[in-house]
Amino acid sequence: MSNNQLEQFRSEVREWLDANCPASLRTPLTEDQIVWGGSHVEFQSDDQKIWFEKMRDKGWFAPDWPKEFGGGGLNPDENRVLEQEMRRLKCRVPQINLGIWMLGPVVLEFGTEEQKKELLIPMTQGKIRWCQGFSEPNAGSDLASLKTSAVVDGDDFIINGSKIWTSHGNHSDWIYMLVRTDSTVPKQEGISFIVLDLRLPGVTIKPIEMISGVSHFSQIFFDQVRVPKKNLIGSLNGGWTVAKRLLQFERKAMSKFDDGGAPDFNYLSFVKKYLSGPEGEHVTSTIKNSIVAGLMADHAYKLTTRRAFEEGRAGMNVSGLASSFKYISGELEKKRLEDVLNMMGYRGLGWDNSGGYDEFSAEELAFTHRWLISKTIAIAGGTSEIQLNIIAKRVLGLPDWEAK
Amino acid sequence: MSLVLTEEEVLLADTAKDFFAQHSPVSKVRELRANPKGLGYDAELWQKMVEMGWSAIPFPEELGGLGFSYQGLGVIFEMSGITLASSPLLNQTVLSGECLLNGANPKQLELYLERLISGEDCWSLAIEEFHRHAPDSVKTLAKKSGNGYIISGKKVFCFGGVGATHYLVSAVEEGASEVSLWIVEAQSPGITIHSLSSIDHRNVANIEFNQVVLTNEAKLSGIVSGKRALELALDKGRACLSSELLGITQTVFDMTIEYMKQRVQFDRPIASFQALQHRAAIMYTQIELARSAVKAALESIDAKDPDMSKLVSLAKALTSNVAELVTNEAVQLHGGIAVTDEYDLGFYLKRARVAQAALGDVEFHQARYASLINI
Numbered sequence: 015m016s017n018n019q020l021e022q023f024r025s026e027v028r029e030w031l032d033a034n035c036p037a038s039l040r041t042p043l044t045e046d047q048i049v050w051g052g053s054h055v056e057f058q059s060d061d062q063k064i065w066f067e068k069m070r071d072k073g074w075f076a077p078d079w080p081k082e083f084g085g086g087g088l089n090p091d092e093n094r095v096l097e098q099e100m101r102r103l104k105c106r107v108p109q110i111n112l113g114i115w116m117l118g119p120v121v122l123e124f125g126t127e128e129q130k131k132e133l134l135i136p137m138t139q140g141k142i143r144w145c146q147g148f149s150e151p152n153a154g155s156d157l158a159s160l161k162t163s164a165v166v167d168g169d170d171f172i173i174n175g176s177k178i179w180t181s182h183g184n185h186s187d188w189i190y191m192l193v194r195t196d197s198t199v200p201k202q203e204g205i206s207f208i209v210l211d212l213r214l215p216g217v218t219i220k221p222i223e224m225i226s227g228v229s230h231f232s233q234i235f236f237d238q239v240r241v242p243k244k245n246l247i248g249s250l251n252g253g254w255t256v257a258k259r260l261l262q263f264e265r266k267a268m269s270k271f272d273d274g275g276a277p278d279f280n281y282l283s284f285v286k287k288y289l290s291g292p293e294g295e296h297v298t299s300t301i302k303n304s305i306v307a308g309l310m311a312d313h314a315y316k317l318t319t320r321r322a323f324e325e326g327r328a329g330m331n332v333s334g335l336a337s338s339f340k341y342i343s344g345e346l347e348k349k350r351l352e353d354v355l356n357m358m359g360y361r362g363l364g365w366d367n368s369g370g371y372d373e374f375s376a377e378e379l380a381f382t383h384r385w386l387i388s389k390t391i392a393i394a395g396g397t398s399e400i401q402l403n404i405i406a407k408r409v410l411g412l413p414d415w416e417a418k
Numbered sequence: 419m420s421l422v423l424t425e426e427e428v429l430l431a432d433t434a435k436d437f438f439a440q441h442s443p444v445s446k447v448r449e450l451r452a453n454p455k456g457l458g459y460d461a462e463l464w465q466k467m468v469e470m471g472w473s474a475i476p477f478p479e480e481l482g483g484l485g486f487s488y489q490g491l492g493v494i495f496e497m498s499g500i501t502l503a504s505s506p507l508l509n510q511t512v513l514s515g516e517c518l519l520n521g522a523n524p525k526q527l528e529l530y531l532e533r534l535i536s537g538e539d540c541w542s543l544a545i546e547e548f549h550r551h552a553p554d555s556v557k558t559l560a561k562k563s564g565n566g567y568i569i570s571g572k573k574v575f576c577f578g579g580v581g582a583t584h585y586l587v588s589a590v591e592e593g594a595s596e597v598s599l600w601i602v603e604a605q606s607p608g609i610t611i612h613s614l615s616s617i618d619h620r621n622v623a624n625i626e627f628n629q630v631v632l633t634n635e636a637k638l639s640g641i642v643s644g645k646r647a648l649e650l651a652l653d654k655g656r657a658c659l660s661s662e663l664l665g666i667t668q669t670v671f672d673m674t675i676e677y678m679k680q681r682v683q684f685d686r687p688i689a690s691f692q693a694l695q696h697r698a699a700i701m702y703t704q705i706e707l708a709r710s711a712v713k714a715a716l717e718s719i720d721a722k723d724p725d726m727s728k729l730v731s732l733a734k735a736l737t738s739n740v741a742e743l744v745t746n747e748a749v750q751l752h753g754g755i756a757v758t759d760e761y762d763l764g765f766y767l768k769r770a771r772v773a774q775a776a777l778g779d780v781e782f783h784q785a786r787y788a789s790l791i792n793i
Contacts, residue, residue, distance in 0.1 A: 403696075409699075
C-alpha cells in the first residue's frame, strides 16, 4: 500500500472517528466504565451505546478480520493507522471482549468454515462474552498437567473437572478451554481445545474474592457436562498447539492494553501533581528518582512495542521481542505501583472512605486499589519466571537442564 | 520516519562491521596500551575511515559532506563497539563538526570544515571543568581585549585532546550570562596539555589556557548561539556514544551466552541452570529496551523532532545502565577467567565504563529527563 493511499485512509479514519466518537468517550477509560460485549451488555450512558453500535456496524470491533465474518477487512498498516488515530483522538475502545482478542484469531487459523461463521459473527456483533479456562487448581505454571477430562460419548464429550482463575467467568456467556482427552500419552499430546456454553447443565461458577476487595476471577466446576463434538477447535489431542498460538495473541493483546488502548490511570499526571503540590513536601529524591526511572523504562517499553511492529511489518523476526513484552510490562507495572505507594506515604493506605470522613481522594484510592491488582500481573497469563524460561530457551537457545 | 534501517543503512552497517573486524580487532587495544605516549587511536585506521566517507556523513553536500543520516552514522558507532575500535569519529566529526556546522559563520565554515572532514586537522572539544559532565558549569573567562579576546581557564578530561590541532573551548565572555565557543589553535602561546592515561587507553587530556590571545574571528558567531550549538552537538554525540555502548553491551552479552553454553560444571553446561538462565533472559530484555531508545534517539535527530533531547537522555541513561548490568553479569557468569588480562572481556568492561561516564552518566541523564518532563 502506498504512503499516499495510507495517508488518505488516515484522514478518512480521523474524520470518521471525529464525527462518530462522542466527546464523553474521549477521556481515559476507567475500569468501572468498561463496556463488556456480550448477551448482557450494559451501557452506563447513551453515548456508550451509540459508540458501541457505530463501531460494531463499521466492523471495527475486529478491524483486521475479513468482512464476511463481520470484521473491518483492514490490512495491518490500516489497522495500525486506526489504532494510532484512536489513540490520538483519545477514543475509548467501544467494548472489551476476550473472544475478539484471543479466541477469534485462533478460530480464523484453526477453525472450520462452519465454526468461523458460528463463532466469529456473534463476536463481531458483540453478542457473546467469552472467558478462558486454562489453569486448574493443580495446573498453573505446569499447565500441560491439566486434568479436567473430556470423554467421548457418541456425538458428544462428557466433561468433568474444574478450571480456576477464569477472568469474569461469572459474567461470561461461553468459555474456551483446554481438556484432557488422552491420559496415556506425554502430557502435551493428550490435550484438546473446546468451546462451550456456560448455561449448560452441570456447570457451576464461583467467584474468587481477591486481596483488592474485588473478584474478577472465578472457579468453574464441570460435573458431567455434555458438549457436542463439533465444539472441538483444531484436531482431537491437538489442543496444545492451538493454546500456544492463542497465548501469543494474549501477549499481544495485553501489550496493546498497556499501550493506551484501554485503562490508563494517567500515572504521570498524578505523580506530577503530587510531587509539585503540598503532598510532595517530604518525598525524598530517592523516591523521585525511582519514579523517574520507572517512567523512563515505560517510555523505552512503548518505543519497543513500536519497534516490534515496524520490524515485523518489514519482515524481520520479532519473536524475541514479543516474548519479552509480558515480562517487561508486568514487572514495570508492579514497580511503578510500589513507587506510587511509597510516594503517597500514609495517604496510600486507604481502603475506602466508609469510615465517614473523606480523607482519601478518589485518585489515591484508585492507585492503592491498582497496587493490589498489580500483584496479579506477573502471575496471570504466564508468570514472569515462565516468560524468562521462554526467553532463555527459545530466544537465547540455552539448553534444558538434564538429570544425571 | 521509522525505527527500521533503510537498505542503504543496513549496507553501511555490514560494511562497518567487516571493516572494524578486519582493520581494528580487539587486539588493537593491547597495541594502544603498549604505546602510552601515542594518540590513543590508530592514525592509519582513521585515514581509512575518512576514505570510506564516514567523517563526512553528518555534513550537507554543499559543504563537502555526504548529508547521510544519523541512523546510519549511529550503526557505525554500534559496530565500532563490537571490536572496541578507537577513532576521532566522535570527538572530531560529531562533537566538533556539529559545533561548527551549527555555531560557525560562513567564513569560519569555509576556513575549517573541509580540513575537519578530510582529517588534515584534528579537533577536540575543551568544555569540561569538573570531574563529572557539567557543560554549563564554566569558569573559563574570555576577556575582550582590543580586536579580540584573552582566554584563561583550566579544562579537564578533554577526550581527543592529545595531538589536536584545534580546540573548541567553552568560556564565558566578561559580562555575559551564558557560555560561548572559541576556536583555539593548539600551538597558540599559553596552552599546556597534560596527557592522561585512562583505563580504555584512548586519548584524553587536561588543558590549561593561560592568557591565550585570540582574534575576534575566533569566536563562533553563526545564526545559532555557541551555547545552543554546543547543546545540539552534545546531544548528537550522546546518541552516537549510546550506540557504541549498545554495540559493546551486545557483544559482551553474546560472549557470555557463548561461554555459558560451553562451560561445563557439575557435568552440565552452566547455561542449563535456571538461576543463570533467568539472569541471561533479564539482560536480554534490558538490552532490547535500550536498543529501542537508541534507535528512537537517532531517528529523532534525523527527524529534527522537538523531543530529541528527551530521547537522547533516555538512550544515554539506558545504555549506560545496561552496560553496567551486562558487563558485571558477564564477569560473574564467566568467573575467574573474566578478570585475567589474557581474556578480552576486561577491555570491554573498561571501555564501557569510560563511555558510561562520558557526556553524562545515568544520574545526569535521568535528572535531565526528569526536568524535561517537568518533574
